[in-house]
Amino acid sequence: MEVVIDRDAFVKGLQMVQNIVEPRQTLPILANVLLETDGEAVRVTATDLEVGARVAIPAKVASKGAITVSARKLAEIVKELPTAAVSLRVTDTASVSLRCAGATYKLVGLSPDDFPPVVPASPASWVSLDGKTLREMLLQTSFAVSHDETRYALNGILFVLQGKDVQMVATDGHRLAVSKRSLGRGVGGMTGIVPRKAVSEIMRVLGAGEDVQIAITENQFVLQMPNFVMTARLIEGQFPNYEAVVPKAHPSRLVVSRQAFAAALRRVAVMAEERNKPVKLSLAPASLRLSASSQDLGEAEEGMEVAYSGEELVIGFNSRYLLDAVAAVERDQIVLELKDSLSPGVIKSVEDEGYCCVIMPMRI
Amino acid sequence: MEVVIDRDAFVKGLQMVQNIVEPRQTLPILANVLLETDGEAVRVTATDLEVGARVAIPAKVASKGAITVSARKLAEIVKELPTAAVSLRVTDTASVSLRCAGATYKLVGLSPDDFPPVVPASPASWVSLDGKTLREMLLQTSFAVSHDETRYALNGILFVLQGKDVQMVATDGHRLAVSKRSLGRGVGGMTGIVPRKAVSEIMRVLGAGEDVQIAITENQFVLQMPNFVMTARLIEGQFPNYEAVVPKAHPSRLVVSRQAFAAALRRVAVMAEERNKPVKLSLAPASLRLSASSQDLGEAEEGMEVAYSGEELVIGFNSRYLLDAVAAVERDQIVLELKDSLSPGVIKSVEDEGYCCVIMPMRI
Numbered sequence: 001m002e003v004v005i006d007r008d009a010f011v012k013g014l015q016m017v018q019n020i021v022e023p024r025q026t027l028p029i030l031a032n033v034l035l036e037t038d039g040e041a042v043r044v045t046a047t048d049l050e051v052g053a054r055v056a057i058p059a060k061v062a063s064k065g066a067i068t069v070s071a072r073k074l075a076e077i078v079k080e081l082p083t084a085a086v087s088l089r090v091t092d093t094a095s096v097s098l099r100c101a102g103a104t105y106k107l108v109g110l111s112p113d114d115f116p117p118v119v120p121a122s123p124a125s126w127v128s129l130d131g132k133t134l135r136e137m138l139l140q141t142s143f144a145v146s147h148d149e150t151r152y153a154l155n156g157i158l159f160v161l162q163g164k165d166v167q168m169v170a171t172d173g174h175r176l177a178v179s180k181r182s183l184g185r186g187v188g189g190m191t192g193i194v195p196r197k198a199v200s201e202i203m204r205v206l207g208a209g210e211d212v213q214i215a216i217t218e219n220q221f222v223l224q225m226p227n228f229v230m231t232a233r234l235i236e237g238q239f240p241n242y243e244a245v246v247p248k249a250h251p252s253r254l255v256v257s258r259q260a261f262a263a264a265l266r267r268v269a270v271m272a273e274e275r276n277k278p279v280k281l282s283l284a285p286a287s288l289r290l291s292a293s294s295q296d297l298g299e300a301e302e303g304m305e306v307a308y309s310g311e312e313l314v315i316g317f318n319s320r321y322l323l324d325a326v327a328a329v330e331r332d333q334i335v336l337e338l339k340d341s342l343s344p345g346v347i348k349s350v351e352d353e354g355y356c357c358v359i360m361p362m363r364i
Numbered sequence: 365m366e367v368v369i370d371r372d373a374f375v376k377g378l379q380m381v382q383n384i385v386e387p388r389q390t391l392p393i394l395a396n397v398l399l400e401t402d403g404e405a406v407r408v409t410a411t412d413l414e415v416g417a418r419v420a421i422p423a424k425v426a427s428k429g430a431i432t433v434s435a436r437k438l439a440e441i442v443k444e445l446p447t448a449a450v451s452l453r454v455t456d457t458a459s460v461s462l463r464c465a466g467a468t469y470k471l472v473g474l475s476p477d478d479f480p481p482v483v484p485a486s487p488a489s490w491v492s493l494d495g496k497t498l499r500e501m502l503l504q505t506s507f508a509v510s511h512d513e514t515r516y517a518l519n520g521i522l523f524v525l526q527g528k529d530v531q532m533v534a535t536d537g538h539r540l541a542v543s544k545r546s547l548g549r550g551v552g553g554m555t556g557i558v559p560r561k562a563v564s565e566i567m568r569v570l571g572a573g574e575d576v577q578i579a580i581t582e583n584q585f586v587l588q589m590p591n592f593v594m595t596a597r598l599i600e601g602q603f604p605n606y607e608a609v610v611p612k613a614h615p616s617r618l619v620v621s622r623q624a625f626a627a628a629l630r631r632v633a634v635m636a637e638e639r640n641k642p643v644k645l646s647l648a649p650a651s652l653r654l655s656a657s658s659q660d661l662g663e664a665e666e667g668m669e670v671a672y673s674g675e676e677l678v679i680g681f682n683s684r685y686l687l688d689a690v691a692a693v694e695r696d697q698i699v700l701e702l703k704d705s706l707s708p709g710v711i712k713s714v715e716d717e718g719y720c721c722v723i724m725p726m727r728i
Contacts (some may be wrong), residue, residue, distance in 0.1 A: 302466050
């Protein structure tokens with residue numbers, strides 16, 4: 001293998017896959033990326049056996065070949081190089097020499113034959129989405145993904161491709177977020193739980209305005225962009241029946257400016273007890289009063305004028321959950337639907353009908 | 365106590381003192397700041413019993429008084445407040461009510477009588493410096509301060525006010541940095557070791573172009589700026605005889621662009637062993653070759669054209685120490701003076717005669 005790559009394209013390519021590599025792993029070769037020639041490109045592949053990613057970087061290919069080298073060291077080297085041509089030459093199966101401007105490196109590698117295959121399935125059908133929509137849907141759900149390793153099925157986002165709709169759902173048992181978009185065309189009928197790590201990597205690499213294709217096979221999630229593919233093993237397990245969780249018709253409805261509500265929540269939550277950050281919402285016609293207190297610190301209170309149709313009501317929430325749910329709305333006005341002090345609240349956007357977040361109340 | 369303070373001035377004032385408060389402390393009141401009226405200002409004081417700081421914030425004072433409240437909570441609250449007037453009212457010795465726009469707080473406090481006194485000594489004489497000079501001198505020495513808690517006397521910067529010169533020295537036993545400025549006027553004759561925490565706080569609060577006054581008494585360092593004072597208990601102990609450490613006349617001299625040298629060092633150091641990051645410098649007339657290797661990773665090498673007068677020489681250094689020493693030079697060209705492979709190297713600036721950093725070599 002003998003190739004020449006532009007340094008800046010190399011940096012960008014490595015950035016798209018290097019986070020897949022886990023800092024600690026059992027197999028030494030999983031610390032490496034696979035470099036291999038492919039036509040007029042070098043493909044760089046990383047995997048942790050669950051999630052894999054591959055990027056193709058344009059290159060002058062003088063001779064074909066492959067090698068694996070430390071992902072971290074390669075990224076460190078390329079980052080420090082000046083903007084110039086980088087030439088790579090594999091001398092034997094176990095090392096590669098790298099030259100750029102005045103600098104020369106010899107990197108110890110491992111044989112490409114031992115690199116675990118990262119083979120995307122060949123899905124029966126793909127769903128095309130623009131990157132902006134996918135990113136927005138992930139932002140509207142990823143915050144609610146559980147970090148509790150014992151609740152394995154909740155450690156990812158449920159993707160539902162059904163009829164003409166793409167739907168994503170995440171829950172940690174305390175809140176549940178749903179994002180739904182109609183694409184106006186059939187999307188097949190597949191569902192699968194995409195693991196948290198794949199979700200955060202997609203959000204990291206997703207460019208603005210780029211078109212992406214996604215697919216769900218029996219056990220794999222696949223995402224394709226030009227010169228890039230990511231695969232993730234679906235989480236096996238039973239996702240909760242989310243449709244039963246979303247209340248259908250709460251009688252009380254609060255409409256408020258998203259930014260003003262979030263700012264007041266943050267101010268009041270300063271005085272809330274650290275662990276669950278409980279904040280009390282006291283609702284009356286046209287008025288909302290937020291309050292919090294803790295024995296050691298003191299108390300905080302703030303009133304705001306709002307549009308509220310419903311009965312007088314006092315309800316407590318973990319303010320972090322409210323802030324997460326509100327941050328996922330990109331529009332000016334949010335809606336909070338309530339029933340009583342013990343029933344979950346539902347946060348929606350006034351303008352975006354595809355989003356809602358159900359939050360369990362707290363006794364306070 | 366009843367006062368009104370501008371929110372933005374309050375934020376800025378709190379930022380200048382709040383880092384003094386340690387996250388964990390034995391006395392509960394050390395988690396608090398002292399608020400007290402002083403003419404047409406509110407003074408905010410923080411201390412950890414070693415280092416103390418006090419800032420005066422202009423205020424409308426309706427009635428005099430004092431209180432102490434949690435430094436962290438107060439800073440969190442004020443940061444979230446809108447830009448508006450903040451009114452504070454101490455209701456009894458144990459709590460203060462705070463109002464701003466629609467938000468009201470009641471903060472539990474502790475009696476000001478129990479707050480440890482932060483009394484700056486009344487130094488016999490002050491030394492005036494412009495903030496830029498002080499900042500530059502601290503940057504040129506602070507990186508070499510020891511973090512080894514068992515070498516107590518090295519956990520700070522030695523200040524030497526002598527004749528017309530201000531001199532600062534720091535060492536961790538592997539390298540020693542000296543910064544010296546002549547002020548052109550007498551500065552008295554005091555020395556003292558200023559603890560690391562005070563040094564980093566000074567660098568944090570030091571504005572550009574502001575004049576500062578410093579003084580050293582028998583057991584205290586004091587720094588004054590308009591509306592601000594910081595005190596630090598001097599470290600007791602014997603600082604090494606630094607003048608004996610700085611080599612007087614090394615025969616070999618390398619002159620090189622600071623940025624090019626640092627960039628090449630960083631590139632080569634990627635392949636150096638993690639712990640001490642050793643890099644080998646091979647010097648010959650007009651040429652410098654940098655190299656590093658580690659058994660697991662491979663090797664790196666880079667040559668550069670330099671001005672070098674001296675014999676052929678190979679010497680190893682911890683590349684982090686070289687990079688720290690070079691980063692402290694703000695000019696274009698640096699000098700590296702050498703004798704042989706076993707003698708320390710000396711980094712200087714071509715243009716700034718007040719700075720030098722002595723670095724012990726490594727056998728590699």
